[in-house]
Amino acid sequence: MMTLYGIKACDTMKKARTWLDEHGVTYTFHDYKKDGAPSAELLATWCDELGWDKVLNRAGTTFRKLSDADKADLDQAKAIRLMQAQPSMIKRPVLALADQHLLGFKPELYATHLDG
Numbered sequence: 001m002m003t004l005y006g007i008k009a010c011d012t013m014k015k016a017r018t019w020l021d022e023h024g025v026t027y028t029f030h031d032y033k034k035d036g037a038p039s040a041e042l043l044a045t046w047c048d049e050l051g052w053d054k055v056l057n058r059a060g061t062t063f064r065k066l067s068d069a070d071k072a073d074l075d076q077a078k079a080i081r082l083m084q085a086q087p088s089m090i091k092r093p094v095l096a097l098a099d100q101h102l103l104g105f106k107p108e109l110y111a112t113h114l115d116g
Helices: 011-022 040-050 076-085 107-114
Strands: 002-006 027-031 094-096 101-103
Touching: 002 011, 011 107, 040 076, 040 101, 101 107
Parallel strands: 002 027
Antiparallel strands: 002 094, 094 101
């Protein structure tokens, strides 16, 4: 079974969940606010596959509010620590399929990987 990771109140998450529900896709929802941050190991898997610079949402308010020291000298290890401490810095959603992960929500991307 696939797992959708994110935050329930996020607009992009709502679109992704609606798309999955309307297409009859069975999934488990992991809400960072309720279920906690992903493990460092899981974040490392996402970063290795997708690139830490894509998984870390630098455009969001949470990241922008960080101190300059926290934003400096970013690498994968530091990005994982930041995302674990504040999971709202993880780009949403992350959809874990059997053999890969989809980052963000684009209906055409979901359709390519899930329809049929």
